[in-house]
Amino acid sequence: MTTVKTAGAPTPPFDTFVFDLDGTLLDTLPDLVVLTNEALAREGYPPRTREEIHSYVGNGVKALMYQAVPEGTGPEAAERAMESWKALYPTYANDLTKPYPHVRELVADLRERGCKLGVLSNKFDEGVRQIMDQCLPGLFDVMHGEGPDIPRKPDPTGLLRTIRELGSTPERTVYVGDSPGDVRTARNAGTYAVAATWGYHDEGDFAAEGAEPDLMARSLLDLLALAPAPRASAAGGTAPSSAE
Numbered sequence: 001m002t003t004v005k006t007a008g009a010p011t012p013p014f015d016t017f018v019f020d021l022d023g024t025l026l027d028t029l030p031d032l033v034v035l036t037n038e039a040l041a042r043e044g045y046p047p048r049t050r051e052e053i054h055s056y057v058g059n060g061v062k063a064l065m066y067q068a069v070p071e072g073t074g075p076e077a078a079e080r081a082m083e084s085w086k087a088l089y090p091t092y093a094n095d096l097t098k099p100y101p102h103v104r105e106l107v108a109d110l111r112e113r114g115c116k117l118g119v120l121s122n123k124f125d126e127g128v129r130q131i132m133d134q135c136l137p138g139l140f141d142v143m144h145g146e147g148p149d150i151p152r153k154p155d156p157t158g159l160l161r162t163i164r165e166l167g168s169t170p171e172r173t174v175y176v177g178d179s180p181g182d183v184r185t186a187r188n189a190g191t192y193a194v195a196a197t198w199g200y201h202d203e204g205d206f207a208a209e210g211a212e213p214d215l216m217a218r219s220l221l222d223l224l225a226l227a228p229a230p231r232a233s234a235a236g237g238t239a240p241s242s243a244e
Helices: 029-042 050-056 060-068 075-091 103-112 125-135 157-165 180-189 203-208 220-226
Strands: 016-019 116-124 142-146 173-177 192-196 215-217
Touching: 016 157, 029 050, 029 060, 029 075, 050 060, 060 075, 060 116, 075 125, 103 116, 103 220, 116 125, 116 157, 125 142, 142 157, 157 180, 173 180, 173 220, 180 192, 180 203, 192 220, 215 220
Parallel strands: 016 116, 016 173, 116 142, 173 192, 192 215
Antiparallel strands: none
């Protein structure tokens, strides 16, 4: 765990944790590869490799499909490909998507410490709710994806709304994501910024894009150091940590 000091940044402990989704809580890439290539095939386009699709994720389905269609494809055709992807998503099993290690342990521990938990993703809003209900049901208090009232990150609107709905403030909040755009979102909203190194971006990507986090985390359990201490048990001791 490596900490990067940022002048004027909020400091621990924090009682509110908001997470990006793809590449942070869930490894969705295997299903994104299958789904994207199915949408491309339905529009008569050739498939893309895993590596290509990997490079397209992180900025929402529109950015994904506009890059996945062949070079020179017009905006109307790219839009149709995106709509094909969105139409397929509710019917697709997403059976290759899995939570990253320690997600459930972390959630249990943060709740034991009295923390509020949210999700903010660039995935379209209905997709966020569908995959969270499938993979991590009932674990997060507020969940949002991109929609008419929530512009794509790094616009801070969605993060600030999520924080308000959690009954918190930016100064009490950590935002965790695996991309430089997530760090910029945290900065724009005035929260503590954590970069997740287990996701879809290398550590070097953050510095290369001028998005230095407050914390470069190598495990979800690194976040426990930012939370309040465990609450005392009824017997007067300290509640055991699931990370121990």
